[in-house]
Amino acid sequence: MDTSKYKALYLQETNSHLSGIEAGLLELEKGSLAEVDNLFRHYHSIKGMSASMGYEPLKVLSHAEEDLLEKIRSKSLSPAPEMITTLFECLDALKALVGRVEADEPLDLDISAFLTRLKALSEGKPSPAPQPVFDPTVAVQPAAGGGGAELKISNVMKVEGRVFDELLTTVGDLFMALSSFKELSQHSRSIELKDGVHLLGKSINTLHQNILSARMLPIRDLTESLPRIVRDIANKAGKEVSLRVEGTEISLDRSILEDLGSPLVHIIRNAVDHGIETPVVRESEGKPRAGTITFRAHARKDRAVIEISDDGRGIDSEKIRMKAVEKGADPRKIAAMARKEALLLVCLPGLTSAETVTETSGRGVGMDIVKAVVEGLGGALEIESEPGKGTKIRMELPRTTSIAKTLLVTAGSEQFLFPITKIEKVIERGGAALSTIEYAGHEVPIVDLASLIGLPSEARPSSTIVIVELEPEAEHKGFIGFKVDDFGVELDAYIKPLLPPMSRLWGVSGITIMGDGRPVFLLDIPQILSRASSRSSS
Amino acid sequence: MAKRVVIADDADFHRMVLKDILTRGGFDVVAEAVNGEEALSRARALKPDMVILDIVMPLMNGIEAAREIRLIEPPVKIIMCTSLGYEPIVEEALKSGACAYIVKPLSEKKVLAVLAALKD
Numbered sequence: 217m218d219t220s221k222y223k224a225l226y227l228q229e230t231n232s233h234l235s236g237i238e239a240g241l242l243e244l245e246k247g248s249l250a251e252v253d254n255l256f257r258h259y260h261s262i263k264g265m266s267a268s269m270g271y272e273p274l275k276v277l278s279h280a281e282e283d284l285l286e287k288i289r290s291k292s293l294s295p296a297p298e299m300i301t302t303l304f305e306c307l308d309a310l311k312a313l314v315g316r317v318e319a320d321e322p323l324d325l326d327i328s329a330f331l332t333r334l335k336a337l338s339e340g341k342p343s344p345a346p347q348p349v350f351d352p353t354v355a356v357q358p359a360a361g362g363g364g365a366e367l368k369i370s371n372v373m374k375v376e377g378r379v380f381d382e383l384l385t386t387v388g389d390l391f392m393a394l395s396s397f398k399e400l401s402q403h404s405r406s407i408e409l410k411d412g413v414h415l416l417g418k419s420i421n422t423l424h425q426n427i428l429s430a431r432m433l434p435i436r437d438l439t440e441s442l443p444r445i446v447r448d449i450a451n452k453a454g455k456e457v458s459l460r461v462e463g464t465e466i467s468l469d470r471s472i473l474e475d476l477g478s479p480l481v482h483i484i485r486n487a488v489d490h491g492i493e494t495p496v497v498r499e500s501e502g503k504p505r506a507g508t509i510t511f512r513a514h515a516r517k518d519r520a521v522i523e524i525s526d527d528g529r530g531i532d533s534e535k536i537r538m539k540a541v542e543k544g545a546d547p548r549k550i551a552a553m554a555r556k557e558a559l560l561l562v563c564l565p566g567l568t569s570a571e572t573v574t575e576t577s578g579r580g581v582g583m584d585i586v587k588a589v590v591e592g593l594g595g596a597l598e599i600e601s602e603p604g605k606g607t608k609i610r611m612e613l614p615r616t617t618s619i620a621k622t623l624l625v626t627a628g629s630e631q632f633l634f635p636i637t638k639i640e641k642v643i644e645r646g647g648a649a650l651s652t653i654e655y656a657g658h659e660v661p662i663v664d665l666a667s668l669i670g671l672p673s674e675a676r677p678s679s680t681i682v683i684v685e686l687e688p689e690a691e692h693k694g695f696i697g698f699k700v701d702d703f704g705v706e707l708d709a710y711i712k713p714l715l716p717p718m719s720r721l722w723g724v725s726g727i728t729i730m731g732d733g734r735p736v737f738l739l740d741i742p743q744i745l746s747r748a749s750s751r752s753s754s
Numbered sequence: 755m756a757k758r759v760v761i762a763d764d765a766d767f768h769r770m771v772l773k774d775i776l777t778r779g780g781f782d783v784v785a786e787a788v789n790g791e792e793a794l795s796r797a798r799a800l801k802p803d804m805v806i807l808d809i810v811m812p813l814m815n816g817i818e819a820a821r822e823i824r825l826i827e828p829p830v831k832i833i834m835c836t837s838l839g840y841e842p843i844v845e846e847a848l849k850s851g852a853c854a855y856i857v858k859p860l861s862e863k864k865v866l867a868v869l870a871a872l873k874d
Contacts, residue, residue: 221774225767257764260810264837265767267859441778448780478782481756485780582755 219269223317226269230314233258237307245300249288256285262310273323274313280334281306287338299337306330377470380431387424391708392729394420421708428616433473435513435520436464438480445481446509449488456495456506457488463513468520469616472593476522476613479589482582483524483609484509491528491607501604503527517637519595520615525608531601533558540564554750559599563587594725596742612742620711620726622738624704625682628666628673633709633728633738640683640695642703653697655683662697663748669723673701684741686749696748711738723747756782757869760800762793762819763808763835771860772806772835779866790814794822797830804831804872806856809843817843817850824851831872835860 219226240255259282266274281303287293309330316323394417401413439461450457468476492498492507499505512523533555540561541547550558563583586609590597595613614620622633623642643653653660662681666673679699686694711726718727725740759781763769773783784800787793790807791814797805805823807816820832834847834855844855856868 222767222771225770229765229767254812257810257812260837261765264858265765267837268768268771268861270859441774444778445780448778477777478756481777481780481782485756 222269226265227314227318230262230265233262234307234311234314237310241300241303241307244288244295244303245297249295252285252289256282256289259285269317271313271317271323273325273327274310274317277306277310277313277327277330280331280338281310284334284338293338293340302330302333302337306334380427380470383427384431387420387427390420390423395707424708428469431470431616432467433470434465434467435473435522438473438477439464439511442480442484442511446484446488449485450492453489454494455488455492457492458506458508460508460510460512462511466513466515466520467615468613472613472615475589475593479582479586479611480524482586484511486582487524487526487528487607491526491530493529515615516612518615518621519637520613522611522613523608525606527606530603530605530607531559531562531599532603533601536561556598556600557746559601560587560597562599563597620709620738622707622709622728623682624707624736625665625680625700626702626704627669627700628671630666630669630671631704631734631736632665632724633707633711633736634682634700634703635738635741636706638684638741640685643681643683643697645679645681653681653683655695655697656693658693658695660695660697662699665698665700665744668698668744668748684745686745696745698744698748709736709738756780757804758782758784758800758802760785760787760793760796760802760805762787762790762796762805762811762816764788764811765808768808768835768858768860772865775860775862775865778862779869781869790816790819793819797823797826801826801828802830804833804869806833806835807852808835809840809847810837817847820847820850820852833868833872 236258237255240251240258243251244255259278263275263278263282266272266278284293284299284303288295288299293299309325309327313323313325313327316325394413397413397416401409404410442461443459446457446459487509488507492509493501493503495505498507507526507528509524509526512525514521537550537553537558540550540558543564545561550561553561563586587597590611590613593613595611598610598612599607600610601607620633621636623636623639625632625634641655643655645653650662653662660683664673665682679701680703681697681699682703683695683697686696707728709728711728714721714725714727721737723740723744724737725743726738727735728738729735757780759776761769761772761776761783763772769786769788773786776783784802785796787796789811793805793807793816794814796802805819807819807823809816811819816834820834823830823832831854832852834844834852835858836844836847836855837858840857847855854868854872856865
């Protein structure tokens with residue numbers, strides 16, 4: 217086991233147990249048995265963790281102390297002063313050893329004399345060596361000098377995730393309050409107010425950035441264990457698979473990363489079990505014996521794109537369609553679906569039981585869960601696949617939670633927040649209603665946002681076109697223009713997720729409360745794009 | 755489907771080690787508990803396939819928790835984690851409803867071998 221990863225946590229917990237022991241021994245010395253159970257547990261925990269880390273002297277010493285405590289706990293021994301003195305000295309030895317762990321030095325302190333004394337005490341015999349045998353010159357100075365007389369505080373703090381959640385909520389409230397002040401300062405002539413609001417905004421932003429960055433973890437933390445998982449699944453399935461991992465230095469919010477764990481395993485498992493063929497089959501098809509799974513991550517503005525691709529047998533979208541119809545889906549709807557949409561049918565709960573799909577389509581369990589998790593995080597899932605060539609699952613996810621840069625737009629009689637990261641350009645157009653617009657050398661189709669959402673469109677003389685890139689990852693660029701009736705300010709909006717039944721609303725993915733108390737929805741761009749592109753092409 | 759596991763140990767350290775081992779082994783750690791009481795309530799709420807319990811924990815120890823967890827329907831497999839020097843307690847653990855045990859220090863090989871030997 218590679219233990220280096222756990223060392224910081226080991227030190228942190230062990231140091232807190234050492235402090236607990238100190239406090240417990242002081243209680244014991246006063247003649248109180250109230251802390252005996254806790255004392256016992258402190259030694260027990262240090263022993264267990266040291267054993268797992270392979271720190272033999274620490275394990276042996278804490279084990280011997282635990283034995284003695286067990287005798288005191290079960291009342292077969294009563295704590296004599298000599299016993300407590302020995303335990304204090306042993307505590308110093310433990311501290312010295314832990315100090316060596318911290319400093320990456322060998323744990324070659326001689327603890328045999330302590331063990332002999334502890335053993336004798338446990339057996340109810342008088343201690344054979346009443347003098348301290350611990351040689352301070354061998355020990356690490358800070359811990360041994362005067363028996364831990366130095367007060368030290370670790371510079372790594374353990375903070376519960378909940379604290380960060382609360383901090384983020386508070387920053388969200390600050391952003392809300394700020395937007396009221398901003399509005400006030402816009403209508404005011406007071407320079408002091410304007411300056412104050414500007415400064416306040418800057419500080420809130422800095423605070424927000426700091427909290428967000430404290431929550432960020434590299435995606436590596438998640439992918440570290442992928443090689444092992446792939447190896448094990450491949451061995452079990454009799455497949456040969458090599459894994460390529462790229463772009464793991466990108467960091468994401470801890471909570472997002474945490475939620476991604478099991479979807480990732482699902483996807484990898486599917487790729488190995490149902491995507492990659494057996495070596496014999498692959499050779500007969502002219503492919504290399506070993507299949508390749510590639511995990512690739514990269515950042516796109518404030519989003520992360522994660523792609524997991526394999527060079528296996530791919531998914532037959534026609535078979536998926538048939539399966540969906542068999543399961544009772546409307547045949548006309550299914551037939552009208554674009555290939556991409558049809559592939560996403562593997563994410564329907566009924567379609568993804570291993571028995572029904574593995575044979576026919578080469579995809580297995582759990583894609584419904586994967587899609588639900590990704591969408592729950594405010595992300596989007598896409599599947600590309602070509603029979604015989606392989607499958608690529610693409611997830612686009614926010615890298616941070618909660619606060620989004622948005623543009624306030626008006627569509628019909630309603631206002632919405634448009635995520636700024638999705639916007640290529642905003643073009644103001646007067647005059648006639650156009651059906652296309654020139655942008656970056658492309659003829660870009662225009663879709664009326666209000667009518668797309670199902671709101672009455674207001675025929676205004678001038679309108680604004682918000683240009684959005686269709687598939688930022690695609691080789692050929694494509695854009696779509698959303699006609700909105702007006703646009704307003706840029707807002708750092710604290711987005712609250714929609715709870716059922718509102719989460720079923722089409723086209724929106726969150727809500728914010730404006731400075732004046734009005735609720736405004738955040739547009740769900742991936743959902744809107746899929747409807748818009750089918751409209752603009754028909 | 756990956757087997758769903760609840761792990762209970764008062765040491766963050768051991769939960770982290772165990773969780774990593776289980777995740778690498780293809781298990782789905784659905785909850786972590788820091789004492790027997792939490793383990794019991796997580797097991798009741800989440801109905802996992804198995805619960806791995808440390809024996810020495812505050813509030814409610816692993817053996818007490820096992821006695822309650824074995825009453826859950828559908829049955830949850832209980833695996834005890836014992837520390838070196840606690841082998842005698844294993845018998846009590848098995849009587850209280852555990853079907854297997856792991857002796858610390860935790861190693862990937864050991865943990866996965868014990869879990870692989872469980873009958874479905």
